[in-house]
Amino acid sequence: MADAQERIASTAGLESSRRHVVDIEGLKLTFQTADGPVFALTDINLKVDEGDFVSFIGPSGCGKTTLLRVIADLEQPTEGSIMVNGVSPHEARMARSYGYIFQAPALYPWRTIERNVTLPLEVIGMAKAERLERARRYLKLVNLAGFEKKYPWQLSGGMQQRASIARALCVDPELLLMDEPFGALDEIVRDHLNEQLLQLWRQTEKTVVFVTHSIPEAVFLSTRIIVMSPRPGRIIDIIDCGFPPDRTLDIRETPEFQEVAHRVREGLRAGHGDDD
Amino acid sequence: MTGRWDRFGLAALAFALLALALPLAGGENPLAWTGRPAGLAVLLAVGGVGALVAWKGVPGTAAALAVLATVFLGALMAMKLMDGGVAGNASWGFWSYIFALWALTWRGIARIAAYRSMVNERQQMANFFVPAFFGLWLLFLWQMVCLGFGVPGVLLPPPSAIFIKLIGSLDILWEDFVQTFMKAVISGYVIGCGAGFVVAILVDRVPFLKRGLLPLGNMVSALPIVGVAPIMVMWFGFDWQSKAAVVVIMTFFPMLVNTVTGLSAAGALELDLMRSYGSGYWQSLFKLRLQAAMPFIFNALKINSTLALIGAIVAEFFGTPTVGMGFRISTEVGRMNVDMVWAEIFVAALAGSTFYGVTAMMERAVTFWHPSYRTKR
DSSP: OHHHHHHHHHHHHHTTTSOEEEEEEEEEEEEEETTEEEEEEEEEEEEEETTOEEEEEOSTTSSHHHHHHHHTTSSOOSEEEEEETTBOHHHHHHTTOEEEEOSSOOOOTTSOHHHHHTHHHHHHTOOHHHHHHHHHHHHHHTTOTTOTTSOGGGSOHHHHHHHHHHHHHTTOOSEEEEESTTTTSOHHHHHHHHHHHHHHHHHHOOEEEEEESOHHHHHHHOSEEEEEETTTTEEEEEEEOOOOTTOOGGGGGSHHHHHHHHHHHHHHHHHHTTTO | OTTSOOHHHHHHHHHHHHHHHSOSBTTOOTTGGGGOHHHHHHHHHHHHHHHHHHHHOOOSHHHHHHHHHHHHHHHHHHHHHIIIIITTOBOHHHHHHHHHHHHHHHHHHHHHHTOOOSSHHHHHHHHHHHHHHHHHHHHHHHHHHHHHTTOOTTTOOOHHHHHHHHHHTHHHHHHHHIIIIIIIIHHHHHHHHHHHHHHHHHHHHSHHHHHHHHHHHHHHHTSOHHHHHHHHHHHHOSSHHHHHHHHHHHHHHHHHHHHHHHHTOSOHHHHHHHHHTTOOHHHHIIIIIHHHHHHHHHHHHHHHHHHHHHHHHHHGGGOOSSOSHHHHHHHHHHTTOHHHHHHHHHHHHHHHHHHHHHHHHHHHHHTTTSTTTOOOO
8 A cells, every 4th residue: 555655656657748638636536425434535636747647446436536526626525635627627617628428328319419519619609610610520430420410329339339429529618527438338349449539549638547457458558557446546656658649459469468467467466455 | 621611601591591481561562572583693793702702711811802703782781682672571581681781791791800011001901991891890780770770860860861961060069169179179178188187287386285285186186076066057157167167177187187196107217317407397398397298297198188078068058059969959958859969969979089099090000119109210
C-alpha cells in the first residue's frame, strides 16, 4: 500500500510538464445508506495529462465507474479537490468539456441516428445546418456514413455504440469519458471497436478516460493503467505502458504485452487478497 | 386430415338430415320441406356440403369460401322461410337447419382465420373478412332467435327492426350525436385531458404537490359519477356544459396519474446523458421525458376516449334539454320504444369505437419507436 502511494506520487511528479486535464487530490466519496456508510472512494490522487489514454481497471465495486462519474459531475465527492480542464467539474460540464459514453448506447429510439448525434448540439442551441454537417462528419469518422436516417433499433449493438461515440465527439470536447463502452458486446465486435477507438484517439488527439474490467482491453488501449481495488475503493497501482501508437491487435501476442498484462493481473490479485 | 372424419362436418350433416325429417314450424307435418321446392334444394345443398366437409374437411381457402357461400345462401333461405310462416312458431326442423349452418360457418371461418399470406393486402383482406363474416353471422342468429321464438320487441327487437328505425330517424340521431358527442364529449375530453396533462407537469416540477395532490386526486377519482352528475347540472345548467363538466372530472385523473407515471419512465442512463450536456429542466422534459412518457399518455387518452362517452350519456339521465343520446335512451325506454334505444346504442358504439380507433392510430404514429410497434425497415 505504502509502496503504491509512493509510486503514485512519483508518477505525478514526473509528468507535470504537460497540462493536466484531470487533477484529483485527496478525493473521498462516501455514500450514506441504511446499512451505514459505504466508502466508495478513498484517498484518490490522480492526474491525467492532455492526450493521455488512461484506463481504470478493477473488480466490480472498486469505484471505477463512480470515479468517472465524479469527473463528469454526475456524483459529488465528499472530500478532496478535483479539477477538470482547469475548472470545477460542474463548470466543465456546463462548458461541455467532456463527452460521456455509457455502458449502453442510450440512443433515444424516437430519433434517427442523425438526430441522436445532433442531440447535444440542439441542447447547446447550434444552428441546424451546422448540426447536420457535424453529424455527417462524425458519423463518417465512426464508419456509420449512410445510416443517418435509420433508427437505433434497426442497427446492431456495435453500430449503436459507435453512434453513441459520434454523439459524444460531436460537441468536440477536450475529454472523452468512457464507461465500459464495449462491455455488452461480443469478443469479435469488441476487438474490432478497440482497434477503431485507438485509431480515433490518434486522429482526434483527445484525452480519454476509459473504464473497463478487461485486462487485454486496458493494456492494448492505454498509455496509463490505474489499477483499483474495492472496500474501500482506492487506487493500488499505476502502470505506464507505452506501446507504439500504430499498434495492431497482434501486439497482444508479444512478451512485452504479456508482461504488462501480468503486472495488471498481479495488482488486481493483490487488491483482492484480503477477502477471499 | 385425411382418413379422419371432421366432427363439425359430421354435425352439419347430421343436423341437415334432422332438419329434413322434422317439421319446420309448429303444426306442420314432418317432411314439410317437400312442399317447398326451393327450400328443399337449399337444404340438400347444405347437406351435400356438410357431407363433403365431414369427409374431406375444409382443405383450403377456396373450399372455405365455397362453404361460406353455401352458408350465405342457406341464411337467405332461412330468412325467406321466416317470412313464409315460420316466424313465431319455428320448430325442431328449422333449428336443426340453423345448427347445420352454424357448424359449416365454424369450419369455414376457422380455415380463413388460419390463412397466412406474405402478400400484405391479401392478409389484410383475410383479417377483415373473419370478424366481418362472424359479425354478420351473429346478427343473423339474433334475427333468427328473435323471429323464430317470437320474442316481444320490448324485450329484444330483431336487428332488422333496429336497422329500419335507425334509417328512419337519422335526423334525430344526428342531433343527439351532435349534442352529446360533438359538444359534451369532445370539449370535456379536451379540457379534462389537457388539464390532467398540465397539472401532471406542475406536479413533476413542484415536488410537494406530488405528495399532497396525488393522494387527494386518487380519492376524487373514486367519486361516483351518478353522485357528481346532478351537482354538475345544478352548477352548470341543463345544457351540454354540465355534461362536459362530468366528462372533465372523469378524464382528468386517468390523464394526471398516467402522465406522472410516464414522466418517470425515462431510464437513468438517458437522464444522465441529458445532465452531461448541461441540459435544463425544460429541455430534458421536451427532448427526453415527454417522449418517453408518450406510451403512458396515449394509454390515458385511450382509456378516456371510452370513459368520456359513458360519462356524457349517464350524465344526461340527470336532466337535459330535450336532445342528447342519454336523454333519448332514458325517455324512449319509458315509452317502450326499445328499437330506438338500440339505435342510440348502436350510434354510441360506433362513435366510441371510432374515437378509440383514431386515438390508437395516432398512438401508433407517435410511438412508432416503442418495441410493441417497431418494424425493421
